[in-house]
């Protein structure tokens with residue numbers, strides 16, 4: 001079933017700096033792009049010339065500006081004739097009248113003679129624009145006023161110059177502008193919070209990625225146009241101002257206003273610019289290399305900032321070491337914003353977070369909350385290199401940012417926080433995207449994206465998760481050390497510049513340090529250390545060609561293994577869940593798909609990991625010895641699914657039952673995953689996959705046990721939603737009986753390892769959901785005690801959500817929880833309460849929650865998507881949530897951008913679990929209606945496919961499930 005990645009986020013619940021270093025960068029930057037000095041090399045050569053004279057040839061082909069004149073540019077991408085070098089920004093937000101006035105000076109370089117300058121601007125009122133040549137600046141000659149044309153459909157303005165601008169010269173463009181602080185979550189927007197004393201306060205904050213810097217100041221808002229930024233902010237004395245760089249000085253203006261001047265930034269893309277005016281307080285520390293790290297939050301939440309400080313200091317130290325590149329700024333601020341659309345944003349030097357992604361409250365934050373906070377910090381810090389220092393050329397390759405940041409979470413957390421055992425969770429990152437990537441409507445990792453909506457849609461599981469998974473597969477193939485050298489090479493080579501896929505593959509295949517002798521592009525010194533076969537394989541692989549099969553082609557391969565005596569026959573095909581080989585469309589869907597798959601396998605006869613590259617459709621391998629079983633995809637490091645023909649699955653099931661520890665835990669998790677995937681593709685019968693889970697009674701690895709349980713719970717929820725009562729009852733019975741030993745041994749105390757604690761949360765949540773009497777009794781008892789203590793009693797954090805959910809089933813409990821929701825200062829607690837409230841079986845209560853979410857006071861708009869998702873998961877709320885979305889689409893569109901995370905969560909969260917033909921028809925009709933209205937999203941197709949897949953699954957497997965349960969209970 002398709003579940004959008006974002007959900008994780010919301011309910012996860014969820015000294016002196018080294019200024020010399022930074023100065024060096026700034027000096028270089030001033031000169032970088034003089035076309036005269038470096039006409040062909042460096043950043044300038046990354047721009048291709050554009051047909052600027054087209055306008056003169058055919059003015060008819062051009063759009064009309066708002067004033068009726070012809071707008072001189074018709075493309076969504078900006079011309080590359082004029083490029084920005086430096087921005088001087090002065091911003092004055094007024095937190096009482098909720099607007100801002102601002103002015104900017106952009107120093108630009110003209111690469112070809114031109115009569116106009118086109119830049120981005122959205123919802124800004126341009127008051128005045130003027131232009132000075134370098135000479136004008138030198139002699140302080142006032143600027144010449146420019147005509148400004150506006151073409152809102154492309155979010156562009158054109159500045160018409162009276163006299164042609166000349167190639168290779170620099171000019172300074174000055175613009176005065178103003179706007180209201182935005183109401184949503186993009187651009188320069190307002191956010192509010194309530195103090196302990198009940199006062200509501202306002203702050204102003206930016207969020208620009210991908211295309212919203214243009215809402216805050218007119219700019220060349222594309223990642224390739226890197227420039228330096230000198231920012232000044234005016235504020236009242238009760239506030240502070242923060243930006244990417246440290247403050248150099250504060251000037252007092254007439255009337256008591258203060259003006260903060262920030263140091264000039266390094267060269268960077270517009271989407272990374274940030275500034276905030278607020279009254280927050282902070283805690284600070286310094287890394288071993290002298291970077292000052294501070295965590296900011298609203299004053300009453302100060303006590304929740306300490307974990308984030310510890311984690312970010314540790315992780316920043318780690319990354320500087322791992323990449324062998326200093327973090328180039330003197331400071332790094334991490335700030336918890338009360339209204340935030342996504343989880344976090346990596347603005348250089350000033351990372352913004354949703355409160356639940358940064359703050360940790362020991363009293364109410366659970367283990368999974370801690371994992372989430374640590375993960376998000378690790379992710380955004382990794383972006384300071386992957387994304388900020390080296391940026392993708394265009395949004396089609398956003399995976400170079402997001403895939404890498406997601407991959408680096410794994411690498412950094414394994415080393416800095418081994419106790420979090422994050423590694424065990426990584427396969428889930430891949431499993432999550434496989435759901436999507438095995439539908440025909442998936443897309444390649446590198447995908448065309450033109451409009452802002454299409455660009456936003458690129459921030460999806462394919463870019464994040466699949467990106468990270470294929471990097472992990474490549475690391476496993478090349479060895480961690482070779483891979484690391486390659487990415488260091490890439491980061492160093494493209495620092496302060498932009499890169500594309502091929503640049504990465506090139507750096508990874510030519511990554512030798514000068515001291516290493518090379519052979520076929522790989523470091524000889526590395527290959528020597530590893531097995532001969534591996535060295536041979538690596539040297540004979542054309543990396544670019546291999547990786548193209550993973551990034552330019554959508555989908556995931558299925559490797560079919562058949563043992564024939566001493567040899568293994570391998571065959572690859574495209575894996576499609578919901579389509580079986582007998583279906584008429586199967587053949588067409590397979591055409592032209594081929595991957596270069598670095599397969600690994602282990603056998604019963606030795607501990608060795610065998611490797612091979614499967615480049616062809618079929619291949620044969622020789623087994624040197626006779627073996628009882630073969631297991632492919634060692635440690636689930638590869639991005640492929642494996643099917644064993646003949647006796648393969650039976651041999652493995654026998655092995656699991658006899659001694660499951662002969663396989664590694666991640667191999668066991670992989671087998672459970674693949675088996676159930678193969679059921680959806682009609683390659684394995686459901687009873688075979690269910691039989692495989694029988695060994696789970698003896699499973700010693702908690703992640704493996706949880707994986708098996710996850711599928712059983714998924715089936716339970718599916719039949720429960722559809723009111724298939726006999727199967728629901730029997731499955732409930734089976735789960736409670738079969739997992740009784742695990743359920744009964746759980747304590748209601750925060751104790752044990754991370755995985756012990758995760759197991760406790762999951763198992764007790766399921767037990768209480770299934771109405772298991774001892775569970776309900778214990779939770780009710782704790783809930784009453786909590787109510788009696790007026791919310792002061794500390795309930796163990798890992799069972800907090802369960803206790804609240806049980807408590808929410810009575811009217812008095814529900815009402816009390818809602819009161820506490822309003823009062824709580826912990827985002828972690830609020831999320832748990834909101835989830836609990838959404839599990840009520842009374843529809844009028846669920847409706848009340850939706851109303852509160854739409855109003856945006858008690859329940860903030862930022863939490864609406866998660867709320868609708870949660871209500872849609874509740875069998876009593878699914879129809880309600882879906883009807884609400886249909887009837888209030890235009891209202892929702894006023895709150896969130898069409899392609900944004902929250903909007904996609906709302907659409908898929910309220911539909912993709914459907915599993916009947918009637919529901920499919922309804923959803924289809926609604927999407928068609930939206931399309932006709934001009935609201936189209938690519939995920940519509942994915943959702944329809946997911947629903948069709950659910951329908952087929954039930955048709956095919958319900959009888960089997962029913963039968964299997966009858967013989968199992």
Ligand code: BES
Pocket residue numbers: 006009209210342343344345346375376379380383402405456459901
């Ligand atoms: N760069 C993104 C933020 C973003 C998301 C910008 C979507 C534009 C559109 C940031 O680095 C990010 O990936 N945030 C994640 C958290 C992460 C730990 C997965 C998020 O917001 O979910």
Ligand code: ZN
Pocket residue numbers: 379383401402405
């Ligand atoms: Zn990211």
